[in-house]
Amino acid sequence: MTRTVAIVPAAGSGKRLGVRTKKPFVLLKGRPLVTYALKALSSSKHIDGIIVAADRGSVGRLKGLIKRYRIKKVIAVVAGGKTRLGSVKNCLERAGNLFDIALIHDGARPLVSEREISGSIRLARKYGACVTAIPEVDTVKLAAKDMFVKKTLDRSVMYRAQTPQAFRFEIIKKAYCREGRPEATDDSALAEGIGRKVKILEGSFRNIKVTTKVDLKLAEVLL
Numbered sequence: 001m002t003r004t005v006a007i008v009p010a011a012g013s014g015k016r017l018g019v020r021t022k023k024p025f026v027l028l029k030g031r032p033l034v035t036y037a038l039k040a041l042s043s044s045k046h047i048d049g050i051i052v053a054a055d056r057g058s059v060g061r062l063k064g065l066i067k068r069y070r071i072k073k074v075i076a077v078v079a080g081g082k083t084r085l086g087s088v089k090n091c092l093e094r095a096g097n098l099f100d101i102a103l104i105h106d107g108a109r110p111l112v113s114e115r116e117i118s119g120s121i122r123l124a125r126k127y128g129a130c131v132t133a134i135p136e137v138d139t140v141k142l143a144a145k146d147m148f149v150k151k152t153l154d155r156s157v158m159y160r161a162q163t164p165q166a167f168r169f170e171i172i173k174k175a176y177c178r179e180g181r182p183e184a185t186d187d188s189a190l191a192e193g194i195g196r197k198v199k200i201l202e203g204s205f206r207n208i209k210v211t212t213k214v215d216l217k218l219a220e221v222l223l
């Protein structure tokens, strides 16, 4: 039996959303954003425990929501770091050595499905590392600093990384031990950085990250 921990970074403030409420607590159809991802993870039979990162001032508030919305399996709510990677790192430390697989999922993605949860865990078991991603639909331009196009990239080989991203525990632990990758914006990049092959699970266009006000509207339509 393998044991899987879900790690949920939810310690961001949501600058790009541009509202006063911190993003994880913004209401979506009357319920705080972060509760959707937590509910989906706790309902999955493939997840054994959940560790969430909240910003230092919101740990108590998040614990309150977990009680109020009856979210099961939460082992700990830890204080997040300055960056998403810092927050995930704190969660990994809290997980200790009790788990074989870590599934990392953004608190800002309320529409994750069971297919993505179980699929990424399956591929992490098999290949060591898995990233959920969707094929690029727009033509992608490489821009120079002066905002002239340097190059048009080949769209057919482009994928947009989402979460969940799942890893054998020892791989992600090692990936996060390496200092000096502050520019990395996802977990897969760190695994790639230590030379691991990361398998892509084709995700869903529904699994959006709530980043801007438009995303908030879209999520309400999709939920």
Ligand code: CTP
Residues within 6 Å of the ligand: 008, 009, 010, 011, 012, 013, 014, 015, 016, 017, 023, 024, 053, 080, 081, 082, 083, 084, 085, 087, 088, 106, 107, 108, 109, 209, 210, 211
């Ligand atoms: N996150 C985190 N700790 C941070 C920054 C981000 O745990 N220091 C989390 C966010 O809460 C979110 C996920 O990482 O669930 C993806 O980040 P993003 O969408 O960029 O959220 P924010 O950083 O809050 O938004 P913004 O970048 O617009 O400020």
Ligand code: MG
Residues within 6 Å of the ligand: 012
């Ligand atoms: Mg951010």
